Amino acid sequence: MSTALKDMIRNPTVAELELVARYAALKADARRERLFEAFAQTGLPGRRIEGWRWTDFKAALTSLDAPKVATARDPLARDGVATLRFTPSGYAAPKALPAGLKLLAKDDVQAMGGAEDAPLGALAAALSGGRTPATLLVDVSAGVPVHLHMVFEGPGAINAARVVFLLRPGAELHLSESHLGGAALSASLIEFTLNKDARLNRTVYQIGGAGEAQAITALIEQDAGAESVQTVLAFGAKVARIETRLVHRESGSKATLNAAYLAGAGLQADITTHVRHGAPSCITGQVTKGAVLDGGRGVFQGKFHVPRTAGQQTDASMQHKALLLEEGAEVFAKPELEILADDVQCAHGNTSGALDAAQLFYLRQRGIPLVQARALLTEAFIAEALEGAGALEEALRAEASAWLNHAA
C-alpha cells in the first residue's frame, strides 16, 4: 500500500487499514476517491465525534475478521415481490420485472450529497463494486413492491452496497429491506428521491450478531406533495446504526419516521434521524420505541432542523420512549431541535424507565406468568411504532413477539 493511501486516515486502526486496502483494490474512480476521502476525514467514527458518542464503531471494530454467524432467516421475504439480492455470491435480480420498475446496475460510482455528514454512508458508497454494482439505480414510475435482501455471511469480511431509488411523479414504492448482516462490517447506503406526489413506504428489518457491526444509511429527498412512511425494526449488533437523513425540499411534503428497537445482551441498536425542513408547510411525525435487556444498549438521536424563512409553518413532532426491562440495560437519547423560523410547531418528548408495576401486577394476578406478562406489555408498548408498516406489520410484530418471549 502506498504511503499516500496509508496516510488518508490519521492514526489508523487495523480495521481502518483493511478498509483502505479494500478501497485501493477497487476500480479507481474520481467519485469513489472523493467518497472515500469523506469517510477518511473521520475514519471509523467513534465516541470522540459528537454524533457517535454512544455508538463507537472505531472501538467495536478491532479487526475485520469474519464472524461466525448462523444464516439469518428473512422474515420479510415474500413470493411475487421483485427481490434484489445482495449476498456473498454477488448481486441478483429477477429477470422479469413488473411494469413501472426499471433497474440499472452501474459500474461507476455516483456522487453523493452530504457525504461528510454520513461517514459510514460515504464508506458504503466508496466500497460498493466488485461483485455487486457500484451503484444500483432503481427507477420507479408506477405502484410497485420491491424487496431488498442483504446478507453477507461467509468470506469477505467487509461488505458494502448502494441502491438509489428514483420515484417518478405520482409513483408509489412499497419497499421492504432485510439487513441480515453476517460480515464484520456491513455498510449500506440507500437513497431515495421522491418526485412530486410520489409515495414511499419503507420497512426495514435489521438483525446482527454480537461480533459484527452494521451501518444502514438512508438519504431521502422529497418534492412537493411527496409522502414517506418509514418503519424500522432493529435488533442491533455489536454496534448497529440505522440512520435516516431526510430533506423536505418543497412545500407540502410529509414524512413519518417510526422505529422500534429491541436490544439484548451484548447488542447495541442506534436509531439516528436528521430531518431538514427546507420548504414551508412540511410535516414530520416521529415515534421511536425501544426495549433493552441487561447488557444491551439503545440509542436514539433525532434532530429537526428548521432553517430561516424556508422552514416556516413547519409541523414536526418527535417522541422517543424506552423501556429498560432489566437492570444493566442502557438507553441514551438526544432529541434535538434547531429552529430558526418563528411560525412553527416543533415538539419533542423523551421518556425512559421500567414497565409500569401496576400493569404487571394486574396481568400477574390474572394468572399470567411474569415473563409472559412482561412480553405482552412490551409488545403493546412498541406496537405503535410498527403500525405504519401496512401489510408487513404482522411479520414485524411476530418477530418482536418471538424475541420478547424467548430472549427477554
Added chain:
Amino acid sequence: MDCCGGVDEHDETCTEVKVKDGIDAGTVAAAKRLESENYSAGFVTDIEMEFAPKGLSESTVRFISAKKGEPDWLLEWRLDAYRRWLTMVEPDWARVNYPKIDYQAFYYYAAPKNAAKYKSIDEVPKEILDTYAKLGIPLREAEVLLGVEGAAETAATAREKPRIAVDAVFDSVSVATTFREELKKAGVIFMSISEAVHEYPELVRKYLGTVVPATDNYFATLNTAVFSDGTFVYVPKGVRCPMELSTYFRMNAESTGQFERTLIIADEGAYVSYLEGCTAPMRDENQLHAAVVELVALDDAEIKYSTVQNWWPGDEDGKGGIYNFVTKRGDCRGARSKISWTQVETGSAITWKYPSCVLRGDDSVGEFYSIAVTNGRQQADTGTKMIHLGKRTRSRIISKGISAGKSDNTYRGLVSIHKKAEGARNFTQCDSLLIGDKCGAHTVPYIENRRADAQLEHEATTTKLSEDQLFYVRQRGIGEEQAVALLVNGFVRDVLQELPMEFAVEAQKLLEVSLEGSVG
C-alpha cells in the same frame, strides 16, 4: 410582509422584525426593554487603576499570586493549571460563533490603586461606592434596604429583618464585604476568597478545586491559573444563614478579563441562599469573563444559588460585549442535600454556561431553573447537567428560552443516571419562544439512563401542563390558550419570586413575559 420592498425574503440589511400573531404583546415589549440600547449599567467609573502587565504568561500568574500574598501550594496549583492550559484546545462544540480570542490582548489583573482591601467602608473610594449605588447596590450597611438602620445586634434579630450581605468585586478585587461581623456571630464565614486563603487556609485548601478540578475544561483551567478574586462562604453545621448573601461583579477597566472564583460550603444541616449579579460598561471591544463556582453541600444541607447575569451584551450589530465562559458546579456530597440553581440570563455577547449538580449523596436533590433572553446578536448556549450517582436522587430542570432580534438561544443539557443510582428521577421541561423571524432557538438534550428503575421524563411543549390544572382554569371560562399561558406564567413567576427583587431589577421586567406562542 411589507419590508424589503414587499418581497418574501428578508435581506441582510432589513431591520424590520415581523412578529407572528399569537405572541403576547407584553412579552415582546419586555424583551424589547432588554435590548442593548436600554442597557442602564453601561457607564464607566473613572478611577485610577493598577494593572498586571498585559497578556498571559507564567509571570502573570506569579504576579497575581504575589499581589495576593498567596502560600506556595496555591501558586503551585495555579502554575500547574497554567502549564496544562497551554496544552489544551478551546472547545468548539457549543452553538456559538466568535472570532478567535487573543488571550494575550487582555489584562488579567486590574485593581483600583491602593485597593489591598479597604479596612472599613469609609476607606472605599467614593467613585466605587457611587458605582455600586448607581447599580442599586448600596455598600454602606446602614443604607441596605430603606428604613433598616445599622447592623442588627444578634443573628436572631437579623433573621427577623431580612437583609442582604454583599461582597462587591470590582474588576479583579473584592472592594467591600458587608455584614461580615454580624454573619460571624452566626458562625457564617463570608469574605473574599483572597482573604479566606489567609484567614481559613485549611478550609479553602480542603474544598478548593474538589468540585471543579483544575483539569476540568479549557476555561476552568484558565480560571484556576489566573483567578483574581471571588467570594468564600462557609456555613457551619446546623446553621441557617441569617441573611441572603450576594456578590456583585462589576467589570470596569478596559481590556480586562474577569476571572473570579466562588466557593460555597454548606456543612451538615446548613442552609444558605446566595445571589450574584454582574454588569459591565458598554465598550466596543469584547471582554472575557471566565468564572468558576464550586458548591459543596454536606448531609442535609441546602444551597440556593441565584444569578442575574447582565453583562454588557454588545450593541445591536454585535459590536463589543462580554464573552462569558463560566463553569458552575454543585456537589451534593451528603445524603439528603439539595442544590438549586436559578438563573436569569439577559446579558453577554456569548454565554457558555452549564450550572450543574453532582448528586452523589443518597436522596439528594438538584434543581435548575433558567430564563434566558437573547436580543440583538447575542448567542447563548446554556443549560445544565444532572449527574445522578446516589440512590433515590431527584432532579428537576425547567428552562425557558426567549430569542429576539438576530440572536441565538440554545438549551443544552445532560441528565445522566449512573448504574448505582437506584430509583433516580428526573423531570425536564424546556420551552422556547422566538420573537421575530431572524432569531433561533435550539434544544440539545442528552439523556443517559443506566437504571431500569429510574424514571426520566423530558418534554418541550407547553401543552403538557397538568390536565387537572388546565381543567380547573378552563372550567372557569378561560380559553385554552390563555389558560396555558396563565399556568406557565404562574410557574415562571414562582421561579422569579425566589429572587429578592430589590437585587434583581432585570428579573422583574421579565415577569410580564408569557410563553404564549411557544414553538417547542
